[in-house]
Amino acid sequence: MILPDLLVVVIAAVLLLVLMRLQRKASPRFRTIPALSRLYRAIGLSVEDGTRLLIGLGNTSLLTRSAGAPLAGLGMLRRLTERTSLSDRPPVAVAGEAPLALLAQDTLEAGYQGAGAGEYYQPTNGRLAGLTPFSAAAGTIPMLGDEDVSAAVFMGHFGVESALLADAAERANAFAVGSSDDLAGQTVWFASAPETLIGEELFAASAYISGTPEQIASISVQDVLRWVIIGALLLGSGAKLLGLF
Amino acid sequence: MRIVALVLAIVAGLVVLIGYFIPVLAPIQNIILDWAIILVGTATIVGVFNLVLVHGSKIAQREKGRAYSVILLICLFGAFVFGLVLGPAHPWMRLIVNGVIVPVEATLMALLAVTLVYASIRLLRRRANAMSIVFLATALVMMIASATLPSGEIGALNNFLRPWLQHVLAFGGARGILLGVALGTLLTGLRVLIGADQPYGRG
Numbered sequence: 001m002i003l004p005d006l007l008v009v010v011i012a013a014v015l016l017l018v019l020m021r022l023q024r025k026a027s028p029r030f031r032t033i034p035a036l037s038r039l040y041r042a043i044g045l046s047v048e049d050g051t052r053l054l055i056g057l058g059n060t061s062l063l064t065r066s067a068g069a070p071l072a073g074l075g076m077l078r079r080l081t082e083r084t085s086l087s088d089r090p091p092v093a094v095a096g097e098a099p100l101a102l103l104a105q106d107t108l109e110a111g112y113q114g115a116g117a118g119e120y121y122q123p124t125n126g127r128l129a130g131l132t133p134f135s136a137a138a139g140t141i142p143m144l145g146d147e148d149v150s151a152a153v154f155m156g157h158f159g160v161e162s163a164l165l166a167d168a169a170e171r172a173n174a175f176a177v178g179s180s181d182d183l184a185g186q187t188v189w190f191a192s193a194p195e196t197l198i199g200e201e202l203f204a205a206s207a208y209i210s211g212t213p214e215q216i217a218s219i220s221v222q223d224v225l226r227w228v229i230i231g232a233l234l235l236g237s238g239a240k241l242l243g244l245f
Numbered sequence: 246m247r248i249v250a251l252v253l254a255i256v257a258g259l260v261v262l263i264g265y266f267i268p269v270l271a272p273i274q275n276i277i278l279d280w281a282i283i284l285v286g287t288a289t290i291v292g293v294f295n296l297v298l299v300h301g302s303k304i305a306q307r308e309k310g311r312a313y314s315v316i317l318l319i320c321l322f323g324a325f326v327f328g329l330v331l332g333p334a335h336p337w338m339r340l341i342v343n344g345v346i347v348p349v350e351a352t353l354m355a356l357l358a359v360t361l362v363y364a365s366i367r368l369l370r371r372r373a374n375a376m377s378i379v380f381l382a383t384a385l386v387m388m389i390a391s392a393t394l395p396s397g398e399i400g401a402l403n404n405f406l407r408p409w410l411q412h413v414l415a416f417g418g419a420r421g422i423l424l425g426v427a428l429g430t431l432l433t434g435l436r437v438l439i440g441a442d443q444p445y446g447r448g
Contacts, residue, residue: 068430098292203429214441
């Protein structure tokens with residue numbers, strides 16, 4: 001099983017590098033994701049109103065196989081910080097895992113510097129909310145209620161505790177977009193949040209916001225690989241139906 | 246400094262990745278992973294300092310809800326001192342875990358059940374579309390089919406519809422979503438590996 005895995009990684013890497021070069025010349029065309037369209041508006045309103053944006057990064061360790069989701073969340077944090085750093089109330093990033101909280105601080109600082117507002121960066125805006133999923137949720141809920149949050153983006157590894165976060169956001173009249181790489185988390189977000197990012201939309205979100213060639217290329221590679229998998233599944237089913245194996 | 250961080254991250258990432266495919270590199274991969282575990286432990290201590298800093302400033306600036314911050318800090322320092330003096334395996338330390346943390350998390354879990362029912366009821370008001378109707382109808386069918394009613398089980402639901410929904414539709418959908426998540430994770434990892442995304446330093 002090692003060879004096919006290696007082959008997928010190598011093909012993905014080669015495609016990514018090739019498409020990164022090609023994307024510099026062509027402008028991207030994305031399908032509309034309603035959750036992200038509403039998020040744009042909510043971010044614009046939060047900057048105009050001088051209210052706060054909260055970004056939740058979930059509670060998984062970066063040493064597990066779920067590390068992709070918080071990394072995608074950090075990418076989103078960087079883009080959103082660049083857009084909202086000059087708001088009256090700076091954005092807050094919350095994590096349920098200490099290394100993730102430190103990376104969130106680093107990303108916030110990079111976002112402020114990217115926006116040319118490095119002097120406004122405050123380390124306490126990247127926070128550790130708790131060390132277990134429920135304690136992190138319990139630590140985030142008061143922030144939604146007490147810190148004038150008008151928009152909340154939850155992007156990372158969240159489980160069933162998502163319902164508590166969505167409920168707290170609704171009580172605080174904050175627009176919430178929920179996403180998770182966990183199936184239970186996605187289900188709960190779908191039932192309880194105003195907008196949800198399903199499946200790979202979580203990983204595409206920061207490309208929609210920033211549109212750098214690297215991120216656009218990675219969406220294209222995802223699409224190519226997805227069609228390859230669909231083809232393989234159909235071929236396999238057909239072959240099985242015909243009794244070839 | 247930024248270049249050094251970038252090179253270190255790329256080299257370490259590549260060695261760990263290649264270590265999965267080439268067994269000769271596995272010992273080096275293990276060493277790097279051990280270092281990472283030590284760093285995560287250290288980062289946890291730094292993270293707890295961040296927690297103290299955030300709640301300390303909340304108390305100093307007399308912000309709303311500062312009483313909870315005071316309680317949190319007292320409990321944090323209390324548990325830390327007791328843990329240092331008695332050790333984590335001491336019965337008193339176990340009492341803190343079993344008598345406080347476990348019941349609090351269980352309470353939140355119970356609250357979650359109520360919150361989810363309430364959220365499902367409001368789902369159609371919040372997002373009235375075909376997907377919401379399918380979601381609620383499926384949840385309802387699954388619950389009725391799984392429940393033991395006074396009249397006994399509903400045979401058609403329990404024996405035919407529930408397994409079909411679970412094993413055909415739900416498994417198929419879940420696998421599709423998980424494939425998308427896996428591809429997204431792979432590409433996110435590769436972007437970090439080639440230095441296109443840098444969730445560290447000032448990249």
